[in-house]
Amino acid sequence: MSTEVAVVGFAQAPHVRATEGTTNGVEMLVPVFAELFAETGMTKEDIGFWCSGSSDYLAARAFSFIAAVDAIGAIPPINESHVEMDGAWALYEAWLKIRTGEVDTALVYGFGKSSAGDLRRTLALQLDPYTVAPLWPDSVSVAALQARLGIDAGLWSELAMAEVAARAGGGDAVDLLGQPYIADPLRRHDCAPITDGASAVILASGDRARELRERPAWITGIEHRIDSGSLGARDLTTSPSTVASARAAGVDGVEAAELHAPFTHQEILLRQAIGLDDTVSVNPSGGPLAGNPMFAAGLSRIGEAARLVFDGLYGRVLAHATSGPALQQNLVCVMEAR
């Protein structure tokens, strides 16, 4: 019998265009940890394993995550690890750790200060450094290529994209089409805002989870996959890694989904890839179009979806996280009440 693991707590920093805090996340993380401990009645001594996700490039310095440990107050020393990825993948590592039976609780956090640099140019440095990155194709332009391919293939339209934006941010879809392009066919409302932020989640196993929360969000499936890093070598109108992750995680019966789609066409693409029908409520939190803190936004999707279970609004939910240009790497986490 495999170990049961549940999300039992979630907190996040306010999504802001630019925090005055440092790039190591400490100023954003301290209140987030305090909120989590207040919510669950735990202390840092109750945490068996810590894992974080962040990026040195966003912070423009080497070993940036080391200073974030100051937000914990890691004396006595902690059992800890870090992924250079969105915090959603740190949660995957923590989920593994609990399943080994070595620990029964874990605190996972992600943080990023996008405002410290020029995000579109920074993300261009994720591309092949020998042949692609020297051309500086920025992240919005790469997403625009994907949006155009989908439109040309008849999979979505500029109007369908505007309808996604209108649902997330208000306004009338037809009116939105009057706005100018920023990277044809993307308009400002098609793109997630540049956001600083941090989020944190507590995981617990079996009886410990039941002690900590009346309605824990039990993880029934969590899977992730990666596609090729060569933009020309994959079909950008779909996402094989999302399709495979969703199939492996088991998405039947999902009532609500938090999708990490930083661009409107990607929400449509992800719904198709995961196989969500119109009865599924997508991004009730507002999703990344309302706030997209790099390296925390994927973890926030898991936290937001779990909160829908905590609050008794839904019985079975899905969270998705992405990383890399044009949805290269994807994670799907399915949770339910018991």
Place this chain on the structure above:
Amino acid sequence: MKQPAAVLGVGQTHHRAKRLDVSMAGLCREAIDRAMADAGVDWDGIDAVVVGKAPDLFEGVMMPELFLADALGAVGKPLLRVHTAGSVGGSTANVAASLIHSGVHRRVLAVAFEKQSESNAMWALSIAPPFSMPVGAGAGGYFAPHVRSYIRRSGAPEHIGSLVAVKDRHNGARNPYAHLRQPDITLESVRASTMLWDPIRYDETCPSSDGACAIVLGDSSAAHKDSAWIQATAMRTEPTTFAGRDQVNPRAGRDAAHALWREAGISDPLQEIDAAEIYVPFSWFEPMWLENLGFAAEGQGWKLTESGATAMDGQLPVNASGGVLSSNPIGASGMLRFAEAALQVMGRAGDHQVDGVRRALGHAYGGGSQYFSMWVVGNEKP
């Protein structure tokens, strides 16, 4: 709940200051292909890939695992990217082990690399972020005061660091993959080398290398009869700076070692460990870590080194591979320690094989001596 995990095979690159003959993808693949051949596994047998390296600024690519996904054989599979400073090679192996221990996967490929010649590590470490203590003198400048403090506290004679350098470089000369191979180095030549950061001399420092290491791990059903079983893993972290921190003998390292020995069922590591690969980037860290790991009492580590106990034919051979002092591709250096420990247990270390190794330690540390990762591998299933 916890499934046994074993090392099925290991591979590494030839380490050099500049590997201009390969890209990052080619460098990783050189180690991966050797590990897969050593393990007798093909791509269909690999369920997931875990990749580790130190800061992305060392190569100038943000999250290089994204563009490397094809070369790492990860497309269509789960890929995790670990980064825990200089300890990352060890942490990457430990995270890969947790994929097996958790029962989620049957065979996992772990790979760690650093291609330092693509960028400039000294530059990458010299950025002065606001509100942080600037170092500005590289790792040697940061660690030299700790070494001086160790000498003062322990009363160690000043030639101990040089003894370690001679031993490790002689060992490295027996390792065909080592970056520095110096069979003719002597105590006198080390003592005569330039003082870089008092008391650390040039010949007592690690090189800056391009290189990669890969390990194939498997569960009980995938293990061979000569696989190296993972008997314990441990990781611990403490903050870089606070008033009560002992940077000569950090508590995170002691706590990690304590947890490691307990999980492995070891009460006297000096008696029960047959070979150790310890992360020694500056030679004086051998006696310091011997104490931190519990092989010697506090202040006594240098006596173990001076007695010859850490030589190839000593009671506890340390860094039979030549260690970090002979090759230092930073992100891979920790995994090399873990892989070399496994090689010793599997009896496949060639000219630097220690006789009769039943249990071996792999150790790595990083940051300002506040990130630690370790494992014990042995020939008995836990």
